[in-house]
Amino acid sequence: MTALKPPSPDSILYVIYQRDGDGAFTYEVDGGVIVSYWYGYAFDLKGKHYFTGFATRTEGTEGPEAEGGLMEPGHVAIAQATFVQGGDAAKPVWSQLDTDGYVGEFGANDQGDPVDTTRKAQSHATDDGRLVLAVPTRRFADGVATASFALFLFDPANVDDLSFRRWGYLGSIAAGSDNSAACDDEKVMPCAVSTGELTFGAPGASGLPALKVGLAGKAISGPGTLRDLGPADALTYTFNAKAGRYQP
Secondary structure (H helix, E strand, C coil), rough: CCCCCCCCHHHHHHHHCCCCCCCCCEEHHHHHHHEEEEEEEEEEEEEEEEEEEEECCCCCCCCCCCCCCCCCCCCEEEEEEEEEEEEEECCEEEEEEEEEEEEEEEECCCCCCCCCCCCCEEEECCCCCCEEEEEEEEECCCCCEEEEEEEECCEEEEECCCCCCEEEEEEEEEEECCCEEEEEEEECCCCCCHHHHHHHHEEEECEEEEEEEEEEEEEECCCEEECCCCCCHEEEEECCCCCCEEEE
């Protein structure tokens, strides 16, 4: 089939917010609200080819995007626009499937969690036709860069009874850290860098897979001392349907 380019970031923003940003990837809309393109992901599921563009929206002055109450201070609302490929082999086209202005919230200082472009997103299709997406992120604070995965669930056929619509944010999980900007040559704070590898495990009661993060590198074990990370340091997360999050 002829290759089909993903919808552009500015078109994703227009589809979600119905405001023209004149080609910009970040711009102000009503009431001081700032909308920004965050991440785009193309994937295949049950014989169909999809593209989802995620965006973020600050709270602004006209009220929250969050359902049922105010967002956490500094958070942004996550939104999405999803397309499915149609047409024929000679002339494929994108058809808009769904758009949602609020699938969850995250971030700090009125910005979304920065995407880590040095790592690739990972996804896992469930037996009942859903998809778990893990987007790599990296946040920097107090001299420490923390690697994480922001987790999302795509449920195109509404097979579960979760409160999400077609997409929902399932929280974020840690996957390594780097204190190089704050350490001081082992004198007080040793320099410790660790990386995490994500694997999908067996499904739980919710039908969603367990997530395992294997850690490698160094960790601070005490004042001025380091230790090697190994298999015993791996972290396992399972989905808690009541909380709507992956938890240890």
